[in-house]
Amino acid sequence: QYDRVYNFSAGPSMLPVPVLERCRDEMLNYNGTGMSVMEMSHRSKPFIAISKRAETLLREVMEIPENYKVLFMQGGASLQFAALPINLRCNGAADYVRSGNFSTIASKEAAKFIKVNIAGSSEATAFDHTPLQEELTLDPQADYVHICMNNTIYGTKFPYIPKTGKVPLVADISSCILSEPIDVSRFGVLYAGVQKNLAPAGMAIVIIRDDLLHEPAAETPLMLNYKLMADKDSMYNTPNCWSIYVTMLVLEYLQSIGGVDEMARRNKKKADLLYGFLDESAFYIAGARPDCRSMMNVIFRTDSPDLDAKFVAGAAERGLLTLKGHRVLGGMRASIYNNMPYEGVELLVDYMRAFEKENG
Ligand code: PMP
Numbered sequence: 001q002y003d004r005v006y007n008f009s010a011g012p013s014m015l016p017v018p019v020l021e022r023c024r025d026e027m028l029n030y031n032g033t034g035m036s037v038m039e040m041s042h043r044s045k046p047f048i049a050i051s052k053r054a055e056t057l058l059r060e061v062m063e064i065p066e067n068y069k070v071l072f073m074q075g076g077a078s079l080q081f082a083a084l085p086i087n088l089r090c091n092g093a094a095d096y097v098r099s100g101n102f103s104t105i106a107s108k109e110a111a112k113f114i115k116v117n118i119a120g121s122s123e124a125t126a127f128d129h130t131p132l133q134e135e136l137t138l139d140p141q142a143d144y145v146h147i148c149m150n151n152t153i154y155g156t157k158f159p160y161i162p163k164t165g166k167v168p169l170v171a172d173i174s175s176c177i178l179s180e181p182i183d184v185s186r187f188g189v190l191y192a193g194v195q196k197n198l199a200p201a202g203m204a205i206v207i208i209r210d211d212l213l214h215e216p217a218a219e220t221p222l223m224l225n226y227k228l229m230a231d232k233d234s235m236y237n238t239p240n241c242w243s244i245y246v247t248m249l250v251l252e253y254l255q256s257i258g259g260v261d262e263m264a265r266r267n268k269k270k271a272d273l274l275y276g277f278l279d280e281s282a283f284y285i286a287g288a289r290p291d292c293r294s295m296m297n298v299i300f301r302t303d304s305p306d307l308d309a310k311f312v313a314g315a316a317e318r319g320l321l322t323l324k325g326h327r328v329l330g331g332m333r334a335s336i337y338n339n340m341p342y343e344g345v346e347l348l349v350d351y352m353r354a355f356e357k358e359n360g
Contacts, residue, residue, distance in 0.1 A: 006344035009154050009322035010297060011175070011196040022351055025259040035244040036322040041333055042238050051234070054244050057251035061259050063167035064184050064207055065073055071206040071226065072234040075170040077102070077174045079224070080204050081109035084170060084189065087226040095119035095142045095167070099130045099158070100151030101328065102172060107146070119145060127154040129289040133350050139156065141248035144168045150176035152196075153326040155288040155299035155333065161186050166210060177205070177297050178254060179338055188212050193211070194243060196296070197338045198250050203243040217230050229331045264339055270336045270345045277349045301331025302359075309333060311355055320348055 010248055029038050040047045055070045061240050073079070085094060092114050098121040108293035109114050119138050122133035128222050131152070138145060145164045150157045152175040161183070170187025177192040177351065184190060189208045194199035200206075202350045206226065222228060228236055232344060254263060275293060278286040287299030301308055308331050313322045325331040336345055 005319040005321045006340065006347060007321045008334045008336070008337045008340070008348070010326070010333060011193070011337075012201050013196050013335060013337045015199075015246070015248065016253050016339050018249045019246065019253050021117045022249055023246065030114050031038065036154060037348045038242055040241065042235060042241050047241060048235075050241075050248055051239070051244050054248035054251065057248060057255060058205070061251060061254055062182070062184060062207075068184060069210055069212050071208065072247075072299035073204045073206055073229060074223070074240055075204065076195075076201065077172060077191060077204050078105070078109075080172075080191045080206065081106040082113070083206075083224045083226065084120065084144070084191075085110040085113040086147070086148065086220050086224055088168070088170070088189070088212060089114050089216070090143050091141055093117060093139065093142055095136075095138055095145040095164075096124055097131055097136065097145070097147045097162070098127075099123070099148055099156065100127045100154045101326075102152065102174070103146070106148065106172065110146070114143070114168045121221075122156075124313075127156065128149065128208045128287070130156050130158045133160065133189065134213075136162060138164060140165060140167065142167050144170045146172075148172040148173075150179075150294050150296055152294075152297050152335075153328060153333075155158065155294045155297045156292045157294040157296075159292050164182065168209065174204075175335075175337075176294070178260055178263060179267050179296055181260050196335070199243045201238040201243075201245040202245075205247075250339075256352055266342065267338065270340065270342055271298065272337065273342075273345050273349060274298050274334065276331060277352060281352075281356060283360040284352065285331075287329065296335060296337055298334045298336060299325065299329065300334075301325065305330055309360055310359070314355060315348070315351055316352055318347070321349060322346070323348075 027036050095117050097119050098104050107116050119135040122129050122131055145167055149171045169191040173190050174193040175196050178197050191206045194203045278284050284300045315323050323332050325333045
């Protein structure tokens with residue numbers, strides 16, 4: 001109808017068509033207010049209702065316990081790499097597990113503020129897996145343990161939630177939020193940039209257990225202060241209103257299709273189709289170790305960078321876009337986030353089969 005493509009980008013990524021249609025329909029006059037959400041004061045009644053509803057829906061679909069606060073913060077997930085050590089600092093040391101690019105960046109950013117202990121790493125095997133529990137060396141005195149749940153570039157995911165005893169577990173869930181159920185109560189903090197499974201870029205969601213909220217050091221920038229943001233319902237300053245609005249719409253849509261359980265079923269079906277094909281093929285090489293494969297980012301390549309480039313170009317001609325792998329890995333990456341329809345993955349596999357026949 002709209003001549004849309006299947007966009008396999010790692011983020012920003014696809015949004016549900018019904019959500020885009022609602023944005024369009026409400027663009028000139030949101031709910032009888034005579035203006036768009038973009039033009040509205042963040043202190044106005046209609047916008048406060050949007051923000052509250054976005055939070056309520058998130059709490060419902062993720063089953064967030066009462067003793068957790070939800071913050072809508074700006075600066076994407078990357079700004080949280082600094083916010084975490086600044087706000088959670090007590091003893092002044094934290095454990096970081098390196099399982100890929102973003103967890104490594106997060107650990108280096110934290111090291112500007114606190115002592116960082118690398119509690120586990122899969123760097124030696126080119127981040128082909130997420131470290132197992134028995135590979136972790138955890139410090140019982142650490143202020144927190146940080147992991148990146150889904151590794152967007154390397155296509156891996158923690159298949160388990162690390163046990164950290166009394167030490168709060170902090171997880172970056174940017175590239176897997178709402179893709180399958182997650183037991184929030186196992187975590188001290190969950191955070192995510194919204195531009196993969198939820199909304200336009202420029203915002204991060206932080207879900208934090210309330211006993212971890214305390215006044216950070218005096219020099220803490222206002223915009224990084226979790227306690228201030230929690231006390232002000234994420235409205236200390238002008239928030240990312242548009243992103244909050246689309247978050248609300250996407251969550252309404254998610255709820256209408258049956259919530260996270262149904263989304264997980266759909267995601268598994270997509271991932272099974274793609275990995276199933278990869279496993280049968282002698283032409284394509286899958287990137288991640290099978291026991292920790294991501295349902296969201298599927299890494300693969302042929303044995304030749306020239307063929308990889310030909311693959312990506314041919315895919316684009318068929319409306320299958322942004323399949324080029326991240327520059328650190330080369331090859332291909334298909335990001336099949338929540339809002340990638342099953343048909344997109346079917347078309348991709350059809351194309352992969354045809355390309356193999358022609359070039360194998
Ligand atoms: N963490 C993960 C797992 C990511 O995939 C990304 C972005 N791709 C980031 C953090 C950084 O997010 P942002 O661009 O929102 O700062």
